[in-house]
Amino acid sequence: MRRFLTLREGSIIVVTVLAIIYFAIKTDTFFTHDNFINLLPYFAPYAILAVGEVMLMVAGEIDLSIGSVFLFAPYMFYEFNNAGLPLTADLILALACCAVVGIINGVFTEVIGVSSFITTLGMLLGLGGLTLIISHAQPVAMPGAEVTSRTVQVEHVVNGATVTLPEKVNEVGTFAKIFGAGTYSQLIWALVIVIGVQLLLTLTRWGMYTIAVGGNKLGAREAGINVRLTVIRNFVMCSVFAGLVGIFEAMRTSSVTPDTAGASETMFRAVSAAVIGGTLLAGGEGTAIGALFGALFLGVLRDGLTLQGVNADYLDFILGIAILLAMVINIYVGRVRKGSGRA
Protein backbone atom coordinates (compact mmCIF):
# COMPACT_ATOMS: atom_id res chain seq x y z
CA MET A 1 0.00 0.00 0.00
CA ARG A 2 2.79 2.36 0.94
CA ARG A 3 4.51 1.55 -2.30
CA PHE A 4 1.34 2.21 -4.27
CA LEU A 5 0.75 5.52 -2.49
CA THR A 6 4.22 6.68 -3.36
CA LEU A 7 3.70 6.01 -7.05
CA ARG A 8 3.51 9.30 -8.89
CA GLU A 9 -0.14 8.78 -9.72
CA GLY A 10 -0.95 6.82 -6.55
CA SER A 11 -2.27 9.70 -4.49
CA ILE A 12 -4.70 11.01 -7.10
CA ILE A 13 -6.06 7.49 -7.69
CA VAL A 14 -6.73 7.13 -3.96
CA VAL A 15 -8.29 10.60 -3.74
CA THR A 16 -10.51 9.89 -6.75
CA VAL A 17 -11.68 6.56 -5.34
CA LEU A 18 -12.44 8.26 -2.01
CA ALA A 19 -14.46 10.94 -3.81
CA ILE A 20 -16.42 8.27 -5.70
CA ILE A 21 -17.15 6.36 -2.48
CA TYR A 22 -18.23 9.57 -0.77
CA PHE A 23 -20.72 10.52 -3.48
CA ALA A 24 -21.94 6.92 -3.81
CA ILE A 25 -22.86 6.96 -0.11
CA LYS A 26 -24.20 10.52 -0.02
CA THR A 27 -26.43 10.31 -3.11
CA ASP A 28 -28.70 7.56 -4.41
CA THR A 29 -28.07 8.34 -8.02
CA PHE A 30 -24.30 8.63 -8.26
CA PHE A 31 -23.58 4.97 -8.81
CA THR A 32 -26.03 4.50 -11.68
CA HIS A 33 -25.49 3.94 -15.36
CA ASP A 34 -27.36 7.12 -16.25
CA ASN A 35 -25.10 9.16 -14.08
CA PHE A 36 -22.03 7.48 -15.54
CA ILE A 37 -23.21 8.67 -18.95
CA ASN A 38 -23.75 12.16 -17.49
CA LEU A 39 -20.27 12.13 -16.05
CA LEU A 40 -18.48 11.31 -19.31
CA PRO A 41 -18.51 14.79 -20.90
CA TYR A 42 -17.19 16.22 -17.63
CA PHE A 43 -14.23 13.93 -17.83
CA ALA A 44 -13.25 12.31 -21.15
CA PRO A 45 -12.47 15.48 -23.16
CA TYR A 46 -10.38 16.88 -20.31
CA ALA A 47 -8.42 13.64 -20.02
CA ILE A 48 -7.37 13.89 -23.68
CA LEU A 49 -6.47 17.58 -23.36
CA ALA A 50 -4.58 16.89 -20.13
CA VAL A 51 -2.34 14.13 -21.49
CA GLY A 52 -1.22 16.38 -24.33
CA GLU A 53 -0.37 18.95 -21.68
CA VAL A 54 1.46 16.28 -19.64
CA MET A 55 3.99 15.61 -22.40
CA LEU A 56 4.71 19.33 -22.72
CA MET A 57 4.97 19.82 -18.98
CA VAL A 58 7.40 16.90 -18.75
CA ALA A 59 9.48 18.73 -21.36
CA GLY A 60 9.38 21.77 -19.06
CA GLU A 61 6.93 23.77 -21.18
CA ILE A 62 3.22 24.58 -21.04
CA ASP A 63 0.59 25.17 -23.71
CA LEU A 64 -2.15 27.66 -22.82
CA SER A 65 -3.30 27.93 -26.43
CA ILE A 66 -5.15 24.60 -26.38
CA GLY A 67 -8.28 26.55 -25.35
CA SER A 68 -8.34 28.40 -28.64
CA VAL A 69 -7.21 25.39 -30.68
CA PHE A 70 -10.19 23.59 -29.18
CA LEU A 71 -12.47 26.24 -30.75
CA PHE A 72 -10.46 26.81 -33.91
CA ALA A 73 -10.46 23.15 -35.05
CA PRO A 74 -14.23 22.66 -35.43
CA TYR A 75 -14.50 25.93 -37.35
CA MET A 76 -11.74 24.83 -39.71
CA PHE A 77 -13.58 21.52 -40.04
CA TYR A 78 -16.72 23.49 -40.95
CA GLU A 79 -14.86 25.65 -43.47
CA PHE A 80 -13.23 22.70 -45.21
CA ASN A 81 -16.63 21.01 -45.39
CA ASN A 82 -18.13 24.17 -46.91
CA ALA A 83 -15.41 24.00 -49.52
CA GLY A 84 -16.94 20.70 -50.58
CA LEU A 85 -14.51 18.22 -49.05
CA PRO A 86 -15.67 14.94 -47.50
CA LEU A 87 -15.82 14.58 -43.70
CA THR A 88 -12.63 12.52 -43.33
CA ALA A 89 -10.66 15.07 -45.33
CA ASP A 90 -12.17 17.89 -43.23
CA LEU A 91 -10.98 16.14 -40.10
CA ILE A 92 -7.46 15.52 -41.38
CA LEU A 93 -7.06 19.07 -42.71
CA ALA A 94 -8.46 20.65 -39.54
CA LEU A 95 -6.01 18.61 -37.44
CA ALA A 96 -3.20 19.57 -39.82
CA CYS A 97 -4.05 23.23 -39.11
CA CYS A 98 -3.77 22.45 -35.38
CA ALA A 99 -0.39 20.80 -36.01
CA VAL A 100 0.76 24.03 -37.68
CA VAL A 101 -0.32 25.94 -34.56
CA GLY A 102 1.79 23.50 -32.53
CA ILE A 103 4.79 24.04 -34.80
CA ILE A 104 4.44 27.82 -34.46
CA ASN A 105 4.24 27.49 -30.66
CA GLY A 106 7.31 25.25 -30.70
CA VAL A 107 9.35 27.50 -32.97
CA PHE A 108 8.62 30.60 -30.92
CA THR A 109 9.49 28.75 -27.72
CA GLU A 110 12.51 26.68 -28.66
CA VAL A 111 14.03 28.43 -31.68
CA ILE A 112 13.32 32.09 -30.92
CA GLY A 113 13.46 31.55 -27.17
CA VAL A 114 10.22 33.15 -25.94
CA SER A 115 8.98 31.35 -22.83
CA SER A 116 6.20 28.93 -23.66
CA PHE A 117 3.89 30.62 -21.17
CA ILE A 118 4.10 33.87 -23.17
CA THR A 119 4.14 32.22 -26.60
CA THR A 120 1.03 30.21 -25.94
CA LEU A 121 -0.72 33.02 -24.08
CA GLY A 122 -0.30 35.07 -27.24
CA MET A 123 -1.52 32.14 -29.31
CA LEU A 124 -4.51 31.68 -26.99
CA LEU A 125 -5.63 35.27 -27.54
CA GLY A 126 -4.60 35.51 -31.20
CA LEU A 127 -6.10 32.25 -32.34
CA GLY A 128 -9.25 32.93 -30.30
CA GLY A 129 -9.53 36.24 -32.14
CA LEU A 130 -8.90 34.58 -35.49
CA THR A 131 -11.67 32.09 -34.75
CA LEU A 132 -14.05 34.96 -34.01
CA ILE A 133 -13.08 36.60 -37.32
CA ILE A 134 -13.51 33.39 -39.32
CA SER A 135 -16.83 32.60 -37.67
CA HIS A 136 -18.14 36.19 -37.63
CA ALA A 137 -18.84 35.32 -33.98
CA GLN A 138 -21.71 33.14 -35.12
CA PRO A 139 -22.44 29.58 -33.99
CA VAL A 140 -22.63 27.00 -36.77
CA ALA A 141 -24.10 23.52 -37.06
CA MET A 142 -21.44 20.82 -37.30
CA PRO A 143 -21.39 19.08 -40.67
CA GLY A 144 -21.86 15.35 -40.27
CA ALA A 145 -23.54 15.74 -36.89
CA GLU A 146 -27.02 16.40 -38.27
CA VAL A 147 -29.68 14.44 -36.47
CA THR A 148 -31.88 12.46 -38.80
CA SER A 149 -35.25 11.23 -37.68
CA ARG A 150 -36.97 8.24 -39.11
CA THR A 151 -40.10 6.41 -38.16
CA VAL A 152 -39.99 2.71 -37.37
CA GLN A 153 -42.85 0.35 -36.67
CA VAL A 154 -42.55 -1.22 -33.24
CA GLU A 155 -44.69 -4.11 -32.11
CA HIS A 156 -46.28 -3.78 -28.70
CA VAL A 157 -48.27 -6.36 -26.83
CA VAL A 158 -51.24 -4.68 -25.21
CA ASN A 159 -53.72 -6.79 -23.27
CA GLY A 160 -52.69 -9.87 -25.18
CA ALA A 161 -53.14 -8.26 -28.56
CA THR A 162 -50.21 -7.31 -30.77
CA VAL A 163 -50.34 -3.70 -31.83
CA THR A 164 -47.88 -2.07 -34.20
CA LEU A 165 -47.22 1.56 -33.44
CA PRO A 166 -44.93 4.03 -35.19
CA GLU A 167 -42.00 5.40 -33.18
CA LYS A 168 -39.56 8.19 -33.99
CA VAL A 169 -35.85 7.35 -33.82
CA ASN A 170 -33.21 10.07 -33.81
CA GLU A 171 -29.80 9.21 -35.26
CA VAL A 172 -26.52 10.82 -36.17
CA GLY A 173 -24.16 9.60 -38.87
CA THR A 174 -21.48 6.99 -38.28
CA PHE A 175 -18.73 9.57 -38.68
CA ALA A 176 -20.16 11.72 -35.91
CA LYS A 177 -20.70 8.65 -33.71
CA ILE A 178 -17.05 7.65 -34.00
CA PHE A 179 -15.71 11.16 -33.55
CA GLY A 180 -17.42 12.30 -30.40
CA ALA A 181 -21.19 12.00 -30.75
CA GLY A 182 -21.42 8.32 -29.79
CA THR A 183 -22.13 7.80 -26.09
CA TYR A 184 -18.83 6.08 -25.35
CA SER A 185 -16.87 7.54 -28.25
CA GLN A 186 -14.89 10.06 -26.23
CA LEU A 187 -14.32 7.64 -23.36
CA ILE A 188 -12.80 5.09 -25.72
CA TRP A 189 -10.69 7.75 -27.42
CA ALA A 190 -9.56 9.02 -24.05
CA LEU A 191 -8.53 5.58 -22.81
CA VAL A 192 -6.69 4.76 -26.03
CA ILE A 193 -4.89 8.11 -26.08
CA VAL A 194 -3.99 8.01 -22.38
CA ILE A 195 -2.55 4.50 -22.63
CA GLY A 196 -0.77 5.45 -25.85
CA VAL A 197 0.81 8.54 -24.29
CA GLN A 198 1.76 6.63 -21.13
CA LEU A 199 3.59 4.07 -23.30
CA LEU A 200 5.13 6.85 -25.34
CA LEU A 201 6.41 8.53 -22.18
CA THR A 202 7.80 5.47 -20.44
CA LEU A 203 8.81 3.07 -23.19
CA THR A 204 10.03 5.06 -26.16
CA ARG A 205 12.91 7.32 -27.13
CA TRP A 206 10.45 10.16 -27.64
CA GLY A 207 9.37 9.91 -24.00
CA MET A 208 12.89 9.43 -22.69
CA TYR A 209 14.18 12.48 -24.58
CA THR A 210 11.19 14.49 -23.37
CA ILE A 211 12.09 13.64 -19.76
CA ALA A 212 15.74 14.42 -20.48
CA VAL A 213 14.92 17.84 -21.98
CA GLY A 214 12.63 18.73 -19.08
CA GLY A 215 15.04 17.41 -16.47
CA ASN A 216 18.33 18.77 -17.77
CA LYS A 217 18.07 20.72 -21.01
CA LEU A 218 21.76 21.54 -21.31
CA GLY A 219 22.67 17.97 -20.42
CA ALA A 220 20.24 16.66 -23.01
CA ARG A 221 21.80 18.90 -25.62
CA GLU A 222 25.30 17.80 -24.64
CA ALA A 223 24.23 14.18 -24.87
CA GLY A 224 23.33 14.90 -28.47
CA ILE A 225 19.54 14.99 -28.14
CA ASN A 226 17.74 17.19 -30.65
CA VAL A 227 16.07 19.48 -28.11
CA ARG A 228 14.17 21.52 -30.70
CA LEU A 229 12.64 18.51 -32.34
CA THR A 230 11.72 17.04 -28.96
CA VAL A 231 9.94 20.20 -27.80
CA ILE A 232 8.27 20.99 -31.13
CA ARG A 233 6.80 17.55 -31.61
CA ASN A 234 5.29 17.63 -28.14
CA PHE A 235 3.73 21.02 -28.95
CA VAL A 236 2.33 19.52 -32.15
CA MET A 237 0.91 16.51 -30.33
CA CYS A 238 -0.70 18.70 -27.65
CA SER A 239 -2.25 20.94 -30.29
CA VAL A 240 -3.58 18.04 -32.37
CA PHE A 241 -5.18 16.49 -29.28
CA ALA A 242 -6.81 19.84 -28.49
CA GLY A 243 -8.15 20.08 -32.05
CA LEU A 244 -9.43 16.53 -31.89
CA VAL A 245 -11.29 17.21 -28.63
CA GLY A 246 -12.70 20.43 -30.10
CA ILE A 247 -14.14 18.46 -33.01
CA PHE A 248 -15.39 15.71 -30.66
CA GLU A 249 -17.25 18.20 -28.51
CA ALA A 250 -18.68 20.01 -31.53
CA MET A 251 -19.90 16.64 -32.89
CA ARG A 252 -21.38 15.71 -29.52
CA THR A 253 -23.35 18.93 -29.24
CA SER A 254 -23.85 19.02 -33.06
CA SER A 255 -22.84 22.66 -33.16
CA VAL A 256 -20.01 24.96 -32.21
CA THR A 257 -20.22 28.38 -30.60
CA PRO A 258 -17.27 30.79 -30.64
CA ASP A 259 -17.14 31.11 -26.85
CA THR A 260 -13.53 32.13 -26.21
CA ALA A 261 -14.03 32.59 -22.46
CA GLY A 262 -15.43 29.07 -22.15
CA ALA A 263 -12.50 27.82 -24.23
CA SER A 264 -10.01 29.36 -21.79
CA GLU A 265 -11.81 27.69 -18.92
CA THR A 266 -11.56 24.36 -20.74
CA MET A 267 -7.81 24.92 -21.01
CA PHE A 268 -7.47 25.70 -17.30
CA ARG A 269 -9.41 22.57 -16.36
CA ALA A 270 -7.13 20.48 -18.57
CA VAL A 271 -3.99 21.99 -17.04
CA SER A 272 -5.48 21.43 -13.57
CA ALA A 273 -6.16 17.78 -14.40
CA ALA A 274 -2.54 17.31 -15.48
CA VAL A 275 -1.15 19.02 -12.39
CA ILE A 276 -3.52 17.26 -9.97
CA GLY A 277 -2.53 14.01 -11.64
CA GLY A 278 1.03 14.44 -10.41
CA THR A 279 2.84 16.09 -13.33
CA LEU A 280 5.31 18.78 -12.29
CA LEU A 281 5.18 22.18 -13.93
CA ALA A 282 8.96 22.25 -13.50
CA GLY A 283 9.49 19.44 -15.99
CA GLY A 284 11.20 16.08 -15.95
CA GLU A 285 8.38 14.17 -14.30
CA GLY A 286 4.86 13.34 -15.28
CA THR A 287 2.25 10.69 -15.84
CA ALA A 288 -0.53 10.27 -18.38
CA ILE A 289 -2.42 7.81 -16.16
CA GLY A 290 -2.31 10.45 -13.42
CA ALA A 291 -3.78 13.04 -15.81
CA LEU A 292 -6.62 10.63 -16.62
CA PHE A 293 -7.40 10.34 -12.92
CA GLY A 294 -6.94 14.08 -12.44
CA ALA A 295 -9.60 14.65 -15.09
CA LEU A 296 -11.80 11.94 -13.55
CA PHE A 297 -11.43 13.53 -10.11
CA LEU A 298 -12.52 16.95 -11.42
CA GLY A 299 -15.43 15.33 -13.28
CA VAL A 300 -16.56 13.29 -10.27
CA LEU A 301 -16.37 16.33 -8.04
CA ARG A 302 -18.40 18.48 -10.42
CA ASP A 303 -20.96 15.78 -11.12
CA GLY A 304 -21.23 14.66 -7.49
CA LEU A 305 -21.66 18.18 -6.14
CA THR A 306 -24.33 18.84 -8.76
CA LEU A 307 -26.18 15.67 -7.73
CA GLN A 308 -26.00 16.75 -4.11
CA GLY A 309 -27.77 19.91 -5.17
CA VAL A 310 -24.89 22.17 -4.23
CA ASN A 311 -25.61 25.69 -5.42
CA ALA A 312 -23.77 26.28 -8.70
CA ASP A 313 -22.14 29.35 -7.18
CA TYR A 314 -20.29 27.13 -4.71
CA LEU A 315 -19.04 24.68 -7.33
CA ASP A 316 -15.91 26.47 -8.46
CA PHE A 317 -15.14 27.55 -4.92
CA ILE A 318 -15.17 23.95 -3.74
CA LEU A 319 -13.28 22.81 -6.85
CA GLY A 320 -10.59 25.37 -6.19
CA ILE A 321 -10.11 24.19 -2.62
CA ALA A 322 -10.09 20.59 -3.79
CA ILE A 323 -7.35 21.35 -6.31
CA LEU A 324 -5.20 22.99 -3.64
CA LEU A 325 -5.75 20.09 -1.25
CA ALA A 326 -4.91 17.53 -3.92
CA MET A 327 -1.69 19.43 -4.66
CA VAL A 328 -0.69 19.54 -1.00
CA ILE A 329 -1.18 15.78 -0.81
CA ASN A 330 0.89 15.34 -3.98
CA ILE A 331 3.76 17.37 -2.61
CA TYR A 332 3.69 15.48 0.68
CA VAL A 333 3.61 12.13 -1.08
CA GLY A 334 6.39 13.32 -3.38
CA ARG A 335 8.56 14.04 -0.34
CA VAL A 336 7.84 10.64 1.12
CA ARG A 337 8.72 9.09 -2.22
CA LYS A 338 12.08 10.82 -2.47
CA GLY A 339 12.86 10.39 1.19
CA SER A 340 12.01 6.72 1.46
CA GLY A 341 13.87 5.92 -1.71
CA ARG A 342 10.88 3.92 -2.93
CA ALA A 343 12.50 0.51 -2.72
Added chain:
Amino acid sequence: MPEHHIEAEQARASDDVLRVENVAKRFGPVTALRDINLHLRKGEVLGLLGDNGAGKSTLIKIISGFQKPDEGRIMLRGEEVELKSVDHARSLGIDCVYQDLALVNELSVFQNMFLRREKVKKPIPFLANKAMKQDTRAALDDIGVNIPRIDVPVARLSGGQRQAIAVARTVTSDAEIILLDEPLAAMGAKEGAMILDLVARLRAEGRVSIIMIAHNYVHVLESCDRVNLIQEGEITFDKPTADTSVEELNDIVVEEYRRARIAAVGGDGRTGG
Protein backbone atom coordinates in the same frame (compact mmCIF):
# COMPACT_ATOMS: atom_id res chain seq x y z
CA MET B 1 53.24 36.63 -22.18
CA PRO B 2 55.26 34.11 -20.20
CA GLU B 3 58.27 32.74 -22.00
CA HIS B 4 57.94 29.14 -20.92
CA HIS B 5 59.34 26.56 -23.15
CA ILE B 6 56.89 24.90 -25.52
CA GLU B 7 58.07 21.59 -26.86
CA ALA B 8 57.82 21.35 -30.61
CA GLU B 9 56.64 17.89 -31.48
CA GLN B 10 56.10 18.34 -35.18
CA ALA B 11 58.31 15.38 -36.03
CA ARG B 12 55.95 12.98 -34.31
CA ALA B 13 52.75 14.32 -35.85
CA SER B 14 52.03 10.93 -37.37
CA ASP B 15 51.42 9.47 -33.91
CA ASP B 16 48.80 12.06 -33.15
CA VAL B 17 45.24 10.87 -33.02
CA LEU B 18 44.10 14.47 -32.54
CA ARG B 19 45.64 17.82 -33.42
CA VAL B 20 44.13 21.21 -32.69
CA GLU B 21 45.77 23.90 -34.81
CA ASN B 22 45.51 27.67 -34.34
CA VAL B 23 42.01 27.48 -32.93
CA ALA B 24 40.38 30.73 -31.78
CA LYS B 25 36.95 31.36 -30.30
CA ARG B 26 35.25 34.58 -29.28
CA PHE B 27 31.93 35.19 -27.56
CA GLY B 28 31.00 38.73 -28.50
CA PRO B 29 33.69 40.97 -27.00
CA VAL B 30 35.22 38.13 -24.94
CA THR B 31 38.07 36.15 -26.44
CA ALA B 32 37.87 32.70 -24.90
CA LEU B 33 40.53 31.05 -27.05
CA ARG B 34 43.27 33.12 -28.69
CA ASP B 35 45.41 30.61 -30.53
CA ILE B 36 45.31 27.03 -29.36
CA ASN B 37 47.76 24.39 -30.59
CA LEU B 38 47.41 21.01 -28.96
CA HIS B 39 48.07 17.42 -29.89
CA LEU B 40 47.14 14.07 -28.43
CA ARG B 41 48.91 10.77 -29.11
CA LYS B 42 47.21 7.42 -29.28
CA GLY B 43 46.76 5.86 -25.85
CA GLU B 44 47.98 8.98 -24.10
CA VAL B 45 46.47 10.71 -21.09
CA LEU B 46 46.97 14.46 -21.46
CA GLY B 47 46.39 16.66 -18.43
CA LEU B 48 45.04 20.13 -19.13
CA LEU B 49 45.62 22.73 -16.43
CA GLY B 50 44.57 26.32 -16.34
CA ASP B 51 42.97 29.05 -14.29
CA ASN B 52 39.22 29.60 -14.22
CA GLY B 53 38.24 31.32 -17.44
CA ALA B 54 41.50 30.41 -19.20
CA GLY B 55 39.49 28.58 -21.88
CA LYS B 56 39.70 24.94 -20.81
CA SER B 57 35.99 24.24 -21.02
CA THR B 58 35.59 26.16 -24.27
CA LEU B 59 38.37 24.09 -25.82
CA ILE B 60 36.75 20.87 -24.65
CA LYS B 61 33.42 22.00 -26.07
CA ILE B 62 35.01 22.70 -29.44
CA ILE B 63 36.76 19.33 -29.59
CA SER B 64 33.52 17.57 -28.66
CA GLY B 65 31.56 19.34 -31.39
CA PHE B 66 29.34 21.32 -29.03
CA GLN B 67 30.70 24.64 -30.26
CA LYS B 68 32.38 25.61 -33.51
CA PRO B 69 35.73 27.44 -33.58
CA ASP B 70 35.92 30.87 -35.24
CA GLU B 71 39.36 30.10 -36.63
CA GLY B 72 41.79 27.22 -36.94
CA ARG B 73 41.33 23.58 -37.74
CA ILE B 74 41.01 20.20 -36.08
CA MET B 75 42.89 17.19 -37.45
CA LEU B 76 41.61 13.76 -36.56
CA ARG B 77 43.95 10.85 -37.33
CA GLY B 78 45.78 13.04 -39.84
CA GLU B 79 42.69 14.35 -41.62
CA GLU B 80 41.05 17.71 -41.21
CA VAL B 81 37.51 17.47 -39.86
CA GLU B 82 34.75 20.00 -39.33
CA LEU B 83 32.81 18.87 -36.30
CA LYS B 84 29.19 19.71 -37.02
CA SER B 85 27.57 18.53 -33.81
CA VAL B 86 28.05 16.43 -30.70
CA ASP B 87 26.54 13.51 -32.55
CA HIS B 88 28.94 14.03 -35.43
CA ALA B 89 31.98 14.19 -33.14
CA ARG B 90 30.75 11.09 -31.35
CA SER B 91 30.37 9.23 -34.62
CA LEU B 92 34.04 10.04 -35.22
CA GLY B 93 34.98 8.56 -31.85
CA ILE B 94 35.23 11.73 -29.73
CA ASP B 95 33.17 11.70 -26.56
CA CYS B 96 33.10 14.01 -23.59
CA VAL B 97 32.24 13.84 -19.91
CA TYR B 98 31.06 17.36 -19.18
CA GLN B 99 31.54 19.19 -15.95
CA ASP B 100 27.77 19.27 -15.46
CA LEU B 101 27.77 15.58 -16.34
CA ALA B 102 24.94 15.65 -18.88
CA LEU B 103 23.13 13.22 -16.65
CA VAL B 104 19.37 13.56 -16.31
CA ASN B 105 18.40 13.29 -12.65
CA GLU B 106 14.94 11.99 -13.42
CA LEU B 107 16.17 9.12 -15.57
CA SER B 108 17.51 5.89 -14.13
CA VAL B 109 21.14 4.81 -14.13
CA PHE B 110 20.77 2.51 -17.10
CA GLN B 111 18.71 5.06 -19.07
CA ASN B 112 21.46 7.61 -18.53
CA MET B 113 24.10 5.08 -19.55
CA PHE B 114 22.28 4.60 -22.85
CA LEU B 115 21.06 8.17 -23.41
CA ARG B 116 21.21 8.78 -27.16
CA ARG B 117 22.42 5.20 -27.76
CA GLU B 118 19.25 3.44 -26.65
CA LYS B 119 18.55 -0.13 -27.57
CA VAL B 120 15.09 -0.66 -28.96
CA LYS B 121 12.98 -3.69 -29.75
CA LYS B 122 11.63 -4.70 -33.11
CA PRO B 123 9.25 -4.19 -34.83
CA ILE B 124 7.75 -1.61 -32.43
CA PRO B 125 10.64 0.57 -31.27
CA PHE B 126 9.96 0.29 -27.55
CA LEU B 127 13.01 0.67 -25.33
CA ALA B 128 14.73 -2.65 -24.63
CA ASN B 129 15.07 -1.95 -20.91
CA LYS B 130 16.09 -5.46 -19.94
CA ALA B 131 18.96 -5.60 -22.40
CA MET B 132 20.10 -2.11 -21.40
CA LYS B 133 20.08 -3.06 -17.71
CA GLN B 134 22.17 -6.15 -18.36
CA ASP B 135 24.67 -4.23 -20.46
CA THR B 136 24.89 -1.45 -17.90
CA ARG B 137 25.56 -3.92 -15.11
CA ALA B 138 28.25 -5.65 -17.19
CA ALA B 139 29.89 -2.36 -18.18
CA LEU B 140 29.97 -1.04 -14.62
CA ASP B 141 31.41 -4.32 -13.33
CA ASP B 142 33.94 -4.31 -16.14
CA ILE B 143 35.41 -0.95 -15.18
CA GLY B 144 35.07 -1.64 -11.48
CA VAL B 145 32.37 0.86 -10.57
CA ASN B 146 30.05 -0.23 -7.80
CA ILE B 147 26.50 1.09 -8.17
CA PRO B 148 24.11 -1.06 -6.12
CA ARG B 149 20.90 -0.21 -7.99
CA ILE B 150 20.77 0.72 -11.64
CA ASP B 151 17.02 1.22 -11.99
CA VAL B 152 16.76 4.18 -9.62
CA PRO B 153 16.91 7.81 -10.80
CA VAL B 154 20.47 9.13 -10.71
CA ALA B 155 19.24 11.96 -8.45
CA ARG B 156 19.57 9.44 -5.62
CA LEU B 157 23.29 8.81 -6.19
CA SER B 158 26.35 10.49 -4.72
CA GLY B 159 28.54 12.86 -6.72
CA GLY B 160 31.21 10.20 -7.18
CA GLN B 161 28.75 7.60 -8.35
CA ARG B 162 27.26 10.07 -10.81
CA GLN B 163 30.70 10.95 -12.17
CA ALA B 164 31.58 7.28 -12.46
CA ILE B 165 28.42 6.66 -14.47
CA ALA B 166 29.21 9.57 -16.75
CA VAL B 167 32.74 8.25 -17.34
CA ALA B 168 31.52 4.69 -17.75
CA ARG B 169 28.96 5.88 -20.29
CA THR B 170 31.71 7.42 -22.37
CA VAL B 171 34.05 4.47 -22.10
CA THR B 172 31.39 1.96 -23.12
CA SER B 173 30.39 4.02 -26.14
CA ASP B 174 33.48 2.84 -28.06
CA ALA B 175 34.93 6.32 -28.06
CA GLU B 176 38.63 6.55 -29.00
CA ILE B 177 39.18 10.05 -27.67
CA ILE B 178 37.65 10.82 -24.29
CA LEU B 179 37.49 14.30 -22.85
CA LEU B 180 37.11 14.53 -19.09
CA ASP B 181 36.08 17.98 -17.88
CA GLU B 182 37.15 18.15 -14.23
CA PRO B 183 36.16 14.61 -13.36
CA LEU B 184 37.17 15.11 -9.73
CA ALA B 185 35.25 18.33 -9.12
CA ALA B 186 33.21 18.36 -5.91
CA MET B 187 34.33 14.91 -4.89
CA GLY B 188 35.67 13.41 -1.71
CA ALA B 189 39.09 11.71 -1.65
CA LYS B 190 37.65 8.21 -1.66
CA GLU B 191 35.32 8.87 -4.56
CA GLY B 192 38.06 10.76 -6.40
CA ALA B 193 40.31 7.72 -6.02
CA MET B 194 37.63 5.62 -7.71
CA ILE B 195 37.74 7.90 -10.76
CA LEU B 196 41.57 8.07 -10.81
CA ASP B 197 41.69 4.28 -10.66
CA LEU B 198 39.35 4.21 -13.60
CA VAL B 199 41.59 6.57 -15.58
CA ALA B 200 44.69 4.53 -14.63
CA ARG B 201 43.02 1.36 -15.86
CA LEU B 202 42.12 2.99 -19.18
CA ARG B 203 45.67 4.34 -19.48
CA ALA B 204 47.14 0.88 -18.91
CA GLU B 205 44.82 -0.58 -21.53
CA GLY B 206 45.98 2.03 -24.05
CA ARG B 207 42.88 1.64 -26.18
CA VAL B 208 41.63 5.17 -25.70
CA SER B 209 43.30 8.57 -25.63
CA ILE B 210 42.21 10.94 -22.91
CA ILE B 211 42.33 14.67 -22.31
CA MET B 212 41.66 15.37 -18.65
CA ILE B 213 40.99 18.82 -17.27
CA ALA B 214 42.04 19.04 -13.65
CA HIS B 215 42.84 21.55 -10.96
CA ASN B 216 45.00 19.37 -8.79
CA TYR B 217 48.65 19.09 -9.99
CA VAL B 218 49.20 15.93 -7.97
CA HIS B 219 46.35 14.20 -9.77
CA VAL B 220 47.70 15.31 -13.14
CA LEU B 221 51.29 14.19 -12.40
CA GLU B 222 50.00 10.87 -11.10
CA SER B 223 47.56 9.93 -13.84
CA CYS B 224 48.74 11.73 -16.99
CA ASP B 225 51.53 11.11 -19.50
CA ARG B 226 51.88 14.75 -20.42
CA VAL B 227 50.68 18.09 -19.13
CA ASN B 228 49.54 21.22 -20.99
CA LEU B 229 48.78 24.56 -19.40
CA ILE B 230 46.29 27.05 -20.84
CA GLN B 231 46.75 30.71 -20.01
CA GLU B 232 44.48 33.38 -21.46
CA GLY B 233 43.40 31.29 -24.40
CA GLU B 234 46.81 29.90 -25.35
CA ILE B 235 48.75 26.76 -24.51
CA THR B 236 51.86 28.09 -22.78
CA PHE B 237 53.37 24.92 -21.38
CA ASP B 238 53.72 21.40 -22.76
CA LYS B 239 55.89 18.76 -21.05
CA PRO B 240 55.80 15.06 -20.25
CA THR B 241 54.81 14.64 -16.61
CA ALA B 242 58.10 12.82 -16.02
CA ASP B 243 60.00 16.03 -16.85
CA THR B 244 58.10 18.39 -14.60
CA SER B 245 57.07 18.66 -10.99
CA VAL B 246 54.46 20.09 -8.70
CA GLU B 247 56.95 22.88 -7.88
CA GLU B 248 57.46 23.88 -11.51
CA LEU B 249 53.73 23.93 -12.23
CA ASN B 250 53.09 25.81 -9.03
CA ASP B 251 55.68 28.47 -9.89
CA ILE B 252 54.05 29.13 -13.23
CA VAL B 253 50.64 29.56 -11.72
CA VAL B 254 51.93 31.74 -8.88
CA GLU B 255 53.63 33.91 -11.49
CA GLU B 256 50.36 34.18 -13.46
CA TYR B 257 48.49 35.08 -10.32
CA ARG B 258 51.05 37.77 -9.45
CA ARG B 259 50.75 39.35 -12.91
CA ALA B 260 46.97 39.22 -12.74
CA ARG B 261 47.04 41.05 -9.42
CA ILE B 262 49.29 43.72 -10.82
CA ALA B 263 46.99 44.14 -13.81
CA ALA B 264 44.00 44.42 -11.50
CA VAL B 265 45.72 47.04 -9.36
CA GLY B 266 46.53 49.03 -12.50
CA GLY B 267 49.65 50.47 -14.10
CA ASP B 268 51.84 48.89 -16.75
CA GLY B 269 52.71 45.81 -14.74
CA ARG B 270 56.09 47.12 -13.50
CA THR B 271 55.09 49.71 -10.98
CA GLY B 272 53.24 47.36 -8.69
CA GLY B 273 54.30 44.26 -6.76
